[in-house]
Amino acid sequence: xxxxxxxxxxxxxxxxxxxxxxxxxxxAQTNSSADSSERIDSKKNTEQxxxxxxxxxxxxxxxxxxxxxxxxxxxxxxxxxxxxxxWIANNISYDDAAFNRGNVKETSAETxxxxxxxxxxxxxxxxxxxxxxxxxxxxxxxxxxxxxxYQQGTKIAKADHAWNAVKLNGGWKLVxxxxxxxxxxxxxxxxxxxxKYDPYYFDTDPHEFxxxxxxxxxxxxxxxxxxxxxxxxxxxxxxxxxxxxxISARDIMEQSKSNPNMTLPKAWNLExxxxxxxxxxxxxxxxxxxxxxxxxxxxxAQIIFNNNGTLTKLxxxxxxxTGTIQPSRGNLTISSRLYPKEKEFVSIFEYQxx
Numbered sequence: 584x585x586x587x588x589x590x591x592x593x594x595x596x597x598x599x600x601x602x603x604x605x606x607x608x609x610x611a612q613t614n615s616s617a618d619s620s621e622r623i624d625s626k627k628n629t630e631q632x633x634x635x636x637x638x639x640x641x642x643x644x645x646x647x648x649x650x651x652x653x654x655x656x657x658x659x660x661x662x663x664x665x666x667x668x669x670w671i672a673n674n675i676s677y678d679d680a681a682f683n684r685g686n687v688k689e690t691s692a693e694t695x696x697x698x699x700x701x702x703x704x705x706x707x708x709x710x711x712x713x714x715x716x717x718x719x720x721x722x723x724x725x726x727x728x729x730x731x732x733y734q735q736g737t738k739i740a741k742a743d744h745a746w747n748a749v750k751l752n753g754g755w756k757l758v759x760x761x762x763x764x765x766x767x768x769x770x771x772x773x774x775x776x777x778x779k780y781d782p783y784y785f786d787t788d789p790h791e792f793x794x795x796x797x798x799x800x801x802x803x804x805x806x807x808x809x810x811x812x813x814x815x816x817x818x819x820x821x822x823x824x825x826x827x828x829x830i831s832a833r834d835i836m837e838q839s840k841s842n843p844n845m846t847l848p849k850a851w852n853l854e855x856x857x858x859x860x861x862x863x864x865x866x867x868x869x870x871x872x873x874x875x876x877x878x879x880x881x882x883x884a885q886i887i888f889n890n891n892g893t894l895t896k897l898x899x900x901x902x903x904x905t906g907t908i909q910p911s912r913g914n915l916t917i918s919s920r921l922y923p924k925e926k927e928f929v930s931i932f933e934y935q936x937x
Contacts, residue, residue: 646696651716665786667714669785675701675760677761701761703746727744729820731767757789764779765780794832817843819835821847828858855880859877868937874909875906890910
């Protein structure tokens with residue numbers, strides 16, 4: 584199962600929400616995160632289980648009842664936490680009215696379960712309470728979001744978002760159930776959310792997570808070289824689709840240190856597996872430069888450059904496609920298609936050429 588839900592980012596702003604108030608964050612010991620490949624394998628192994636489970640029983644009188652239901656669907660603690668995330672994200676809606684009023688009154692786990700509405704505090708409290716019933720250690724973290732309405736480069740004054748970390752397999756895994764539940768639009772100057780489940784925000788890579796979440800306490804970054812608030816504010820906006828194409832969050836962090844005005848190319852996560860081995864990370868290219876791209880894909884029949892309507896094929900050796908281009912001014916898109924006779928290409932990257 585692929586992360587098809589990420590295609591929503593083609594037409595809407597990224598799915599981020601903030602709450603009106605944040606309680607004091609709980610403390611957590613610092614542990615290194617699990618190996619990235621182990622994390623990806625664990626997530627893939629639970630995706631189908633999450634999809635099936637989220638359509639199951641919806642009415643529970645108590646948090647314990649929900650935890651018992653989760654237990655029946657899982658075979659280990661990782662799956663239990665993943666299913667708790669999935670059920671909450673699929674069945675609790677963001678409380679637009681409370682957000683727009685700026686008046687959030689009750690965020691207890693029991694109230695959220697009863698009303699089926701919450702802002703970030705409520706999502707965190709319910710996830711924590713379910714994990715407690717499951718015997719899994721979970722904490723709530725407060726911090727600075729690049730959230731709903733955020734513009735790149737803006738200073739962030741308040742730590743007004745909250746998320747969770749859950750201890751699984753000996754390490755802390757980052758979880759944001761709020762952003763896993765959908766995305767927000769501004770309509771008539773007010774927040775209006777769209778319920779749309781996204782599995783990405785369960786056990787997110789800690790470097791990727793930092794592009795949108797900065798915890799108030801550095802130890803909750805769960806990386807060996809924590810970044811400062813200034814560095815966080817200078818990071819470019821990066822959407823999950825970019826990382827899921829194989830682009831390294833660490834590489835982007837390193838490049839942004841010498842180029843604080845860096846803007847990333849638009850990227851799409853496709854319906855089939857694709858890995859970008861080599862690509863330019865800056866959205867703006869020079870018409871005097873030569874750029875090489877290397878992309879691995881088992882299923883694609885063709886991958887091409889589209890430079891202002893001029894199509895050039897990347898050459899493949901097996902499942903690896905390679906091409907070098909000196910683009911003309913305008914737009915450069917790297918696209919693919921599954922079948923040679925298929926009329927439409929699907930975009931992977933899009934750049935501006937000057």
